[in-house]
Amino acid sequence: MKAALKTADGRFEIAEVDAPDLPAADWxxxxxxxxxxxxxxxxxxxKAEEELxxxxxxxxxxxxxxxIGADVTRVAVGDRVLIESVLxxxxxxxxxxxxYNRCPDLYPTRRASVWRAYAELVVGPQHKFHKLPDQIGYDDATLLDTYAVGLHAQHLSGLTINARVAIIGAGPIGLGQLMLAKASGAEVLIIDTVPHALELAERLGADRVVQSDHEDPVAAIRAMTNGRGADIVFECAGGESMPDTLPLATRLxxxxxxxxxxxxxxxxxxxIALEWQRIQMSEITLIPSASFAFHDLYSEQATVLDLxxxxxxxxxxxxTHRFxxxxxxxxxETAQDGRRTGAIFVGLTIG
Structure with missing residues (x-):
């Protein structure tokens, strides 16, 4: 099969590789x-990462x-499916x-099978394959991993109706977090530095958008909450910005x-430098959220598909882009330079 392989300098090269076999009867x-x-x-x-x-x-x-393997009952040949990659x-x-999002062997396990999207064929256990309704396209389904991450974070937050919420970051995760919070009855302020991302956030229902390199987000959330601050803040930017965005979250x-x-x-x-005395004296709770799994009886991946x-x-x-x-x-390159290219979510068509 055709696949994109990581190179020594952290880019990709297209190569022909062996197609995966089914390792078990329920795969x-x-x-x-x-x-x-x-x-x-x-x-x-x-990034030059030898292990990758x-x-x-x-x-x-x-x-x-x-x-399908001999024991598979969940899906059939020809079914269109969303493939969950948290294994x-x-x-x-x-x-x-x-x-299972907390599994000590999560990354080695998933990288051996379902974490191989940039190839023509993939294998996994049947419970990771969710049938798509006719009205949901393959491109729609590719965003549902992102939305499940947001749903898991919302479940951990205990968000209730009419909560005042601030979201830092208007990329796909932040925009998904916005839609989930609005669907749950929250009032939402979202923060970013990229104008086209904030314009989309407004179209998706944000009550207030803040371009943080032009406006003080702390003043904006206080004006929206009678001076108190947000009930819940979701830090959805991450990466290199975290030393700035996490302290901002604790101020919001x-x-x-x-x-x-x-x-x-x-x-x-x-x-990351934080005002620990103020955080402690204010009894602010910091909640790490990692990927997604189940909430009570319900698969969070299946839930966002239903939503x-x-x-x-x-x-x-x-x-915004397909390649x-x-x-x-x-x-x-297009996804990395979103400010210039206008990218929000970039998809790859395969097979």
Whole structure:
């Protein structure tokens, strides 16, 4: 099959590689039709990472089932599917209670199968394949990994109706967080420095947008909340901006409020200066949020698919660019330079 392999300098080259086999009777093989580029992928872009050299990357994907094992009952050949890429070892204490996003072997396990979106074929256990309704396209489905991340963060936050919410970052995760909060009855202020992202946030229902390099976001949230600050702040920018955005989040939140850390970090130690005395004296809660799994009885991946199907979430406005797999390096360059290119979510058509 054709696949994009990571090069020594952190870019990609297209190569012919062996197609994956079904390793067990309850596994499924699918032809990838669409894959996305998210912030996690961009943090590995143009970085020399020996452990990823020649690896197939990508974890936001949808496709068509082409082969099933003898014990598969969940899907059939020809089904259009959303493929969930959060896959734990299945045997640890966390996996046994459906907290597989906390699995100690999460990344080695998922990279061996479902975390290989930038290729023509992928395999995984049947419970990671969700049938798509007729009205949901492959491109719509590729955003649902992102939305499930936001749903998991919202579940951890305890958000209730009429909450005052601030969101830092108007990329795909922040915009998904916005739609989920609005669907739950919250009033939402969203912060970014990119004008076209904030314009889209307004169209998606934001009550207030703040371009933080032109306006003070702390003053804006206080004006919106009778001087108190937000009940909940979602930090959705992450990466290199975190030393600035996490302290900002703690200034936006009210006394007794919650800061949910959704944006990702690079591996290793990250030093971030916080006003710990003020955080402690105000009893501000910091909540790390990692990927998604189950909430009570319900798969968070399946839940956002249901919300999209019922019109509670939107996708097409976020998909600004599409590239064939052969142009993956151009696609990453476009996604990386979103301020210039106007990119929000960049998709790759495959197969």
């Amino acid at each position: 499924v093989k699918a032809r990838v039709r669409m894959a996305g580029i998210c912030g996690t992928d961009l943090r590995h872009w143009e 050299h020649c690896c197939i990357m990508g974890h936001e994907l949808a496709g068509e089932v082409v082969e 734990g070892c299945g045997s640890c204490e966390w996996c046994r209670v459906q907290q 939140v009210r006394r007794g409020g919650k800061v949910v850390i959704v944006g990702g970090f690079d591996a290793g130690e990250t030093s 999209l199907t019922r019109g509670k979430l939107r996708t097409q406005e976020l998909i 064939p797999l052969e142009r993956i390096n151009e696609a990453f």
